[in-house]
Amino acid sequence: MSAPAQAVQTGGFETLARQLAAYLTPDDIAAIRRAYAYGERAHSGQQRQTGEPYIAHPLAVATILADLHVDAATMCAALLHDVIEDTTATSAEVSEQFGEEVAALVDAVTKLTQIRFETREQAQAANFRKMMLAVAGDLRVMLIKLADRLHNMRTLRHLSADKRRRIARETLDIYAPIAARFGMHTLCKELEDLGFAALYPLRYRVLDEALRRARGNRHDLVGKIETTLRHRLDEAGLQYRLVSREKHLYSVYQKMREDHLSLSEVYDVYALRVVMDTVDACYRALGVVHNTFKPVPQRFKDYIAIPKTNGYQSLHTALFTPYGVPAEIQIRTEEMDLVANDGVAAHWRYKNPDGSGSRAEQRAREWLHGLLELQRNAGDPQEFLDSVKWDLFPDEVYVFTPRGQILALPTGATAVDFAYAVHSDIGNRCVAARVNRRLVPLSTVLESGATVEIITARTTTPHPSWLSFVVTGKARAAIRHFLKHVDHAQAIALGRRLLELELSRLGTPMAQVPEQNVAGLLREFSAKAMDDLLEEVGLGKRLAVVVATHLVSGTPPATERRPRSGLRRALARVAPRWLVGKDARHTPLAIKGTEGLVVSYGKCCRPIPGDPVRGYVSVGRGVVIHVDDCPSAKDFAKQPDKWLDVEWQPASDSRFPVDIRVEIEDQRGQLATLAATISDMDCNIASVQIANRDGIHAVATFTLEVRDRVHLARIMKRLRTIKSVRRIIRKRG
Incomplete structure (x- = not known):
């Protein structure tokens, strides 16, 4: 050097x-x-x-x-x-x-x-x-x-x-x-x-220049407001420090972009901060400020009583002023001002008497502790990242438990998010919620100030649909973690059923398969245990017919040792009749709608019990059920090895979604009449869409949850008795 x-x-x-x-x-x-x-x-x-x-x-x-x-x-x-x-x-x-x-x-x-x-x-x-x-x-x-x-x-x-x-x-x-x-x-x-x-x-240069041009005029207005406030605070005999702050450029840009505002419409570019020596003095200063200028309704926030999740504390209020420009005021103590600027680093400047450090440091440690819980529940790194992103930099709502404890949640949080924030076990077992003593759905979005009570049941488990409305990383990770374990068990159960079905067709029950054949199969597929292999069969990653053939014969898997024509002959023994003729051996897989996540139903055709159906083995999804005349059958006809014969098994406790299209005369109250009629038939309406066709007629599309084809037929027959109904059809695709 x-x-x-x-x-x-x-x-x-x-x-x-x-x-x-x-x-x-x-x-x-x-x-x-x-x-x-x-x-x-x-x-x-x-x-x-x-x-x-x-x-x-x-x-x-x-x-x-x-x-x-x-x-x-x-x-x-x-x-x-x-x-x-x-x-x-x-x-x-x-x-x-x-x-x-x-x-x-x-x-x-x-x-x-x-x-x-x-x-x-x-x-x-x-x-x-x-x-x-x-x-x-x-x-x-x-x-x-x-x-x-x-x-x-x-x-x-x-x-x-x-x-x-x-x-x-x-x-x-x-x-x-x-x-x-x-x-x-x-x-x-x-x-x-x-x-x-x-x-x-x-964008930076343009916005920076625009702010420079606007700065002079706005600075003068803020100066007038500051002079007025100083006079009134002095009259009240308060000790204070009054400073002005300018919103930083990126924050202005974000506000303009998210709220679709011009620069002139962003009125909080400049704000005044009143720094006091005690919390009591902060509230006294607030009274002086509100007596000087009228506050803007719904804009007052008390972050002193209810701090933000990162430890930030301050009183925020917006004021109408006689100068044509609203003013934003922040009121806080010196300690709060230090924490607001330095956050966790304020620990070294300010020590609590009990040695616990600043509130910001405590909140940061709580958040980091939550990350460890997310890590345990997250199945993969991308899932962990997605969960953490929900928790970074959130706008917040503040809600109360029935005992008065305050919980901070991101804006848009639902009752399920609240349940998981209280405890993971509460979230996993929640069935309903009361908000301000009123029963509400679990998907209800919470507002600040609400008191939330969660109703639980021992037999309840998380539902996949919850992932569509929860917003907190903790809730999302916990639900996914639970469903993955359920998925695993259900996939094993389905894989066992599929394999036993194929073994019965080959005339060798599972109990009669030689142990050396099982050990050889596990080595061949690099599986640690039979459950791992069964899970792959249940999820459609391996064909049950190939695994069954190998178990019986003890030879290498058919996909590796047989030519293509040989595989087709093997599959012919289990393929659906519509593919290989009437002489094929035929033992359908029984389904009843309660198999869980590894048996699903095609949204393209909405099969319900009573419909003639087929099962398609989809990699990663298990078996997907389609009706016989579904257009997907043509798309998958070139993959006969992926189709299974299935049949419905009675199950009175299951409901299945189905779409119907109802053409009606466009009259007042007709939608309510239709909905009431459907409800009287012991049927839930999952969704409804209505469109005006020509000013005289309208088309209502309902997604109903029915037991079977007979139940659907009764509903449609009852709807046809309504005078305004012109036509009803079951929608396909």
Whole structure:
């Protein structure tokens, strides 16, 4: 390193040392100085793409963290965070020089640094899961990573355009939301603005220029409001600090895009913040503010009494002013202001008397603890990523348990989300809900202030349809986890039935199959146990006829040893009559509608008991039932090995969806008459659509849940007795 460059770096550390002297001991600063010297030697000869010596980057990361007043171990790890990955230094060496705590932090950050996000859609879900689980062990790991990302974003201009866009996208999708979730809004805002500028440079410049032009006029108006408020607060004898803030550029852009607003319609670009010394003074200041300007209805939010999930606390209100511009006011204490800006990092500036740390830190740890539960329930990395994304940066509603406990849920959360937020067992067994003492469906979207009570039953289990309306990651992961286990058991049961059916056709019951044949089959298919093979048969991944033939003969699987014509002859023994003629041996698979997720019914033809049906073996879905004359039969005719004969088995407790089309005279009240008639026939209406055809006639399409064809015929016969009904048909396809 040249003498001038070395002098610059030394001067840089002295600037950092002066920052550290404000809150760390001389011994701590000496240890941090040693870490800097070690990092400088390790990175000697390396350069950033900016042309600076590489040590400039760790020094900048440490300087960002010094503004947050982090502890000495975090500062040392920040200065050393690249030495293991980019130099010959080892973790053992760092541990020996600076202790196990610093070495563990450096090692964890090194693992995070090796993570790359390729695209927004993919986001390398497996690596994202590793990152979040690593952070769950120590919040300081993410603080270093966020500071590292911030400095990289500040120097992004030195990279190629493609790299700039990729890094900006992952910053906006992953790192900025995590910073917000940790309550670190100051850092989050800068990450968002830098990412916005790199990803959409033209939009950034246009919006920035528009804000500059509007700033003068709006600033004058805010100044008048500020002067009025200062006068009234002084009259009330309150001690306060009044500051104005401007909404950062990316936040303005998001609001304009999501709410379809022009810049002039975004009235909260500027806001005033009143900082008080106590919580009591905050509410007194609110009274003064509301006596000065009339509040906008429905815009007051008390985040002091009910903090946000990331620990944020403040009073928010919007005011009508005589200057033609509404004003947004935030009122909070000094501690709340610190937490609002620094989030979990406020832990080092403010310690609760009980040593528990800031509220933001407590909330962040609760969220990270929830990630561990998601990890246990998530079946694969992509599912884990999808679940976490629901929980990053949510708008929130606040609801109460019957005992008065407050729960924060994302906007759009339903009664099922609430049930899982209380406890996973409550969610798995919920059957209904009461909102403000009124019975409501489980899909009901909750509103702030509601009191929610969940009704459970021991025999109830999660339903796949819940996935269509739950919004929290915890609920989604828990439902999927349960259904996968149910899926597994049902697939094994169906696979056993299919295999026993084929074995009976070959004249060899399962109990008579030689054990060596079973062992040979498992080896051939690389299956650990018979249940694994049965599951593959039930899900359609392996043909039951091939497995049965091998079990009986003990020879290699038919698909591997027989020519195509031989396989066809083998399949002819079990193929449906309509494919191979009347002489084929024919023992249908009995179905009754209660087989679960591995037996499903084609939406193309909506089969119901009484319809002549066939089963199609679909990979991953098990057996899909179609009516005989379904158009799908023609599409699958070239795959005779995938079709099974099936027959209905009586089951009085099952209901099946079916579509009917009713042409009626367009008169007032006719839809209600039709619905009442259907309900009288012990039939549930799943959905209804109505369309006016010519001003005189209308067409109503109902999806009904019926027991069988006889039940449907009775309903249609009853509907034909209504005078306004002109025609009824059962819809197909």
